[in-house]
Amino acid sequence: MMVVMPAMALLGLLTMATFHLVLDQRHRTSLTADRALAKYGAEMALNAAECELSVATETPTNLQCMAALPRERIAALDPVLRRGFLLGTCGNDGSLGLCQPQPDQSLWTLARLLDATTHAVEIDARLPGTQRIAGRTARYVIEPIPDRWPGQTQHSDDTPPPWLYRITAAGFGADPAVSVVLQTVFRPRVPRHTSTPQTTTEAALPTIRPSGTVTQRVYTTSDRHDATAPHSQTFMLGPLNWRELIEEGLR
Template sequence: MLNGNARAHGFTMTIVVAAAALLGLLTMATFHIVLDQRQRTSLIVDHALAQQAAEQALGAAECELSVATDTPTPSECAVALPQDRIVALNPVTLPGFVIGACGSGITLGLCRPRPDQSLWELAGLLDTTSLGVPIGLPAPTPGSERASARAARYVIEPIPDRWSGQIAQTGEASPPWLYRITAVGFGADPAVYVVLQTVFRPRVSGQTSTPQITIEPARPVSRPNHTVTQTIQTTRWTTSGDQQQVAETQTQTLKLGRLSWLELITEGTR
């Protein structure tokens, strides 16, 4: 039989082993908490870096469209575009946009997917090699040496612009198309990315007319609320014998430049 000292010693060892096991579990739990916190912090920093890069790409696209279409914007925009690029971005004839494709060279980043096509696959926006327009890598986040793993990039798509009261088909008097910009920025981990979208309306550059309709634009006006607007007068004509008569006149004041802002996708892992 065990004496009292032996039983006490065994009891003490049991307590020590249990305490050591408990301490080990607490240590492992603390380690996992610290590791999880570090991962969360890393994702937050990477998301901020990706957001900054995507916003810069979005701004670069808006600046390019502003210069190419002679559309005033509230912010400073000074970029020199080749004449071929300006022609490619014509918002009425859209010569740089081929249906079912994204351009390259002078038309790089100009996409016009068919309804059954995915812009992501067509442009390879999230891939190492992309048909988007790349911009320079943003500076590291203040207090961090982390830098984007990939250059931010953007693509531009034309979408129809139908303002209130406009007839569906106006022939040669068709208004400029809207431009939808999709921009993506990456974190230090390329699996962390932010995708932003805006819609950009270019100015109507001059009067156009057909026997049925006349569109007369006024000069764009910068407003105190940091927006730019343009007033458009649309006149519809009817023919009675050899005489043309005004059937209806409408006046619309349209906002130019950025019409919307949408964070389309934000991911931590992919």
């Protein structure tokens, strides 16, 4: 009897340890599956935003973009006038998901990016080959940020800076606490002709390179009487970079 009791206690401990190992493995497997689901949703949302900007601004990309946008959405995304952006707000209706936070304001908070109710554009992004359903819809927001061309130091009041668009996209796992946020910066094509009291800008048509990148040649001429020949620069268009910002609920 004295021998049996310790043996039974040891067996119980081993059983409990095995049980916890199984639970831990299932938890890790579930988190891995949730992360894959969340990242897929974020990638699809990022692609949707890039396609929307490509169509609205007539900027070629290597994506197969078939989006048909209403006129009000195209006008809202105009990279020169930026009608869809109002400082300190995220838009709705034709400006849904278009946000311009104050300098001291968080975009994520303003857009309610990770909340159940959001000001972002939501998309249906179901991961093929799985029955796993995301706990929240994938979504994206777009914000304008100033571009600075090489050689530029500052802009006068009469010479507005060119603008880029920053896309922030979020996807979720079956557990909405698991989220992945991706971000990229998109440069729209430069208009064919723009002018200010100081400068005149002429832009060539975008060129798609064999590598798939898209570039555009831009010529800027000073309107001063002592100006020299036009200054030319080549810019990369479309998505300029990509980064993963956050993986929540994975620890």
